[in-house]
Amino acid sequence: MIVAETSPPTYGDAELVVDPGGRPRIESRGVAVTGDTGCAEELDALAAPTATERRALDQLDDLVDTCLGRQRAPAVRIGLGGRWTPVGAGTVTSEQRADVDGCVLDARRAQLAAHVAPPVLLFVTDPGAPTPVGAFDLTPANRLRIFGVAGLVLLVAVGVTVLVGLRLVRPLHALTAAAGRMRNGDTTARVRVCGRDEIARLGTAFNEMAEQRSRVEQLRRDMVGDIAHEMRTPVTNIRGWLEAAEDGVVELDVDLVSSLLDEALLLQHVIDDLQDLAAADAGELKLRRRPVEVAELLREVADAFAPAAEAAGVVLAVEAAPGTLDADPIRLRQAVGNLVTNAIRHTPAGGRVTLGARHRAPYAEIVVADTGPGIPVEHRDLVFERFWRAEKSRSRRTGGSGLGLAIVRKIAEAHGGTAEVSGTAGTGAVFTLRLPASSGQADPPRGPVPPARRHRGVLPAGQERSRPR
Numbered sequence: 001m002i003v004a005e006t007s008p009p010t011y012g013d014a015e016l017v018v019d020p021g022g023r024p025r026i027e028s029r030g031v032a033v034t035g036d037t038g039c040a041e042e043l044d045a046l047a048a049p050t051a052t053e054r055r056a057l058d059q060l061d062d063l064v065d066t067c068l069g070r071q072r073a074p075a076v077r078i079g080l081g082g083r084w085t086p087v088g089a090g091t092v093t094s095e096q097r098a099d100v101d102g103c104v105l106d107a108r109r110a111q112l113a114a115h116v117a118p119p120v121l122l123f124v125t126d127p128g129a130p131t132p133v134g135a136f137d138l139t140p141a142n143r144l145r146i147f148g149v150a151g152l153v154l155l156v157a158v159g160v161t162v163l164v165g166l167r168l169v170r171p172l173h174a175l176t177a178a179a180g181r182m183r184n185g186d187t188t189a190r191v192r193v194c195g196r197d198e199i200a201r202l203g204t205a206f207n208e209m210a211e212q213r214s215r216v217e218q219l220r221r222d223m224v225g226d227i228a229h230e231m232r233t234p235v236t237n238i239r240g241w242l243e244a245a246e247d248g249v250v251e252l253d254v255d256l257v258s259s260l261l262d263e264a265l266l267l268q269h270v271i272d273d274l275q276d277l278a279a280a281d282a283g284e285l286k287l288r289r290r291p292v293e294v295a296e297l298l299r300e301v302a303d304a305f306a307p308a309a310e311a312a313g314v315v316l317a318v319e320a321a322p323g324t325l326d327a328d329p330i331r332l333r334q335a336v337g338n339l340v341t342n343a344i345r346h347t348p349a350g351g352r353v354t355l356g357a358r359h360r361a362p363y364a365e366i367v368v369a370d371t372g373p374g375i376p377v378e379h380r381d382l383v384f385e386r387f388w389r390a391e392k393s394r395s396r397r398t399g400g401s402g403l404g405l406a407i408v409r410k411i412a413e414a415h416g417g418t419a420e421v422s423g424t425a426g427t428g429a430v431f432t433l434r435l436p437a438s439s440g441q442a443d444p445p446r447g448p449v450p451p452a453r454r455h456r457g458v459l460p461a462g463q464e465r466s467r468p469r
Contacts, residue, residue: 064107067102075087078104241256241259295321299318319355323364332411343368346372363417363437365433369428373428
């Protein structure tokens, strides 16, 4: 039996090489390493990738395979050292090798892009070399240019700021000057409004305020004069007749006493109206509400003014739908009476005054319409002002004191309603009291209801008795 003699393993020189990725491996120098080195397991453990390296290699394989798929090249697998091998039995031709290397390079760039900082470019020039065209350095000439451009920008900024400031300050100065003139009593102070910005809206508001103040001031002056006129006339008449009686010019008989009483009652009527308006302005106009049948109240007012309407040759009619509202019957009768007095006074003989009522939830409307000359549109905002009258003679035969309609509006507002006027000039006026409709419950009683105030000697339509001569 012949036994073949085996040669012992041959060991060559070897060295430890670190891959670019930081992975160490064994490479031989000179003689190749053959046979069983006795270190196979240790070398295999050293060459095995870690878990994080495996995930990175799998991601790199996916990127490379995607790129190779677009170029119809076989898939490969990437090793730790950056070397690649075909998958399975696939082969890579020499023509495809350049494509595989390009895909591997692009995939590594894509994988490392999120972990690599952008490059820093450093340009170094030779101090002795000429400056390239378009380059900019800090030479004295260039520094002078920098200072010039910065100064120009600053000058432009200051100029624009000054222009904008003047545009803002000039209208404010005009507003301040106009406000000062108004404070000193100049009711004609106005400002010129240009544009649509906030300053222009402020100027518009100031002009509207000045216009309103001028109108209120004029009304105040007129009111003072009208009060003096309304109270001077009866006082002068009373004084004149009493002085005549004292001098024996006239006899102080029953007719003269009745005439003097008419004048005193007229004076009392003006004073009472002023007191009502003052109480309404102060919010102290007391109301004693209770359920009121509107149709019945209008018939009562019509019956009270029937003699005056008949004397004036005016037909007084009631056309009211049944309904109830919570109101002070005395104040409501006073308001409707003032409207009827005004309608009879301004309706020519043969005309008609109609009292109506209708319900338009949640309001009840009381309407007094006449067939007189009507009220022009430009005067409708003034009819409810105190002492305002279309004709300025203030004759008792053509008008009252000018307080009746102002009291009507105050009574309506005290009830939570409004007073309005409409109609067409030349065909009559329509006055409407719009009051909240009845809620079905009246306010608790606040004491006995006082009787309606009576003015002896003053006829409802403003007519006067003949005085003894």
